[in-house]
Amino acid sequence: MDLIRNSIEFHSAQCEDLNKKVNLFSDDIKNIVTLESKLIAIQNENRQLKQLINSNDQRERLLNLEIVGIPETANEHPTNIVINLAKLANVDIIPANIIFVNRITPKNKQHGRPRILIARLSSRLLKDNIISGARKLRLTTKDLGVSGEVKPVYVNDNLTPQNKLLLKKCKETAKIKEFQYVWTKHGKVYIRKNDTSPLIQILDEEDMKRKIA
Known part of the structure; x- marks a missing residue:
């Protein structure tokens, strides 16, 4: 009985220790998820700021x-x-x-x-x-x-360096994806699949990857 009791107490302690580790692991996962959410929010904010700076720079070149x-x-x-x-x-x-x-x-x-x-x-x-x-x-x-x-x-x-690079990448990608038209107007980059499809404005490289499919 003593051996059984000791074995039960040992396994009980192990289970308790395991539960503590699981709880710590769960907290770590929650922290990672929170950090990932914050990182995504920062990346989105950074992207928006880059777009705003580029847009302002392009506006200065409209004439x-x-x-x-x-x-x-x-x-x-x-x-x-x-x-x-x-x-x-x-x-x-x-x-x-x-x-x-x-x-x-x-x-x-x-x-x-x-x-x-x-x-x-x-x-x-x-x-x-x-x-x-x-x-x-x-x-x-x-x-x-x-x-x-x-x-x-x-x-x-007169495009900004960012828009020049975007136009170049759009032309390369459009050729692969069989988009017929890539052009700029008023400093903005547009694409069009064919004569009957709608025109699409491309804001940045990430936007291009989503829209040229």
């Missing part, structure tokens, strides 16, 4: 026109380049419509490529009309009277 592919010359007149470009796009502007125009070195500069031209115009309508008209023409350096090898000239919205 900006980005011209890529025009070779640099020692005595060039950037204002005249913009006016000539607008004329080709069938848009009438005068020097007063150009707030400033400068050469900018891109973040990822490629050897042999000229710096891009950034022109800020007096209205978004002028900028949009120039972009629209220029894209229909498939402009080259020859069209703008630039001598030498004929190269394409691209006229776009």
Whole structure:
């Protein structure tokens, strides 16, 4: 009987110890779940803050026109380049419509490529009309009277670095997922599956992964 009693007491103590460990383990799981919830909330807040900062940065560029592919010359007149470009796009502007125009070195500069031209115009309508008209023409350096090898000239919205990267990734993903259209308008990135499907705005890379399926 003593042996049985001792065995019962031993196993009872083990069960009690096991229960304590289970309770501690349960508390640890609750703490982990709480921490995971907090982490998700922080990640969502961080994502929203990044979107807000990027949106504000893009809003500052709404009047900006980005011209890529025009070779640099020692005595060039950037204002005249913009006016000539607008004329080709069938848009009438005068020097007063150009707030400033400068050469900018891109973040990822490629050897042999000229710096891009950034022109800020007096209205978004002028900028949009120039972009629209220029894209229909498939402009080259020859069209703008630039001598030498004929190269394409691209006229776009002046996107933030984040939106440029997003546009690049959207184009790559859209090609794989067979989306026909990827474009930007007013600094925002859009995609469209085909001619009959609705347009979809893409806010960031996470948004792209959800919407391009």
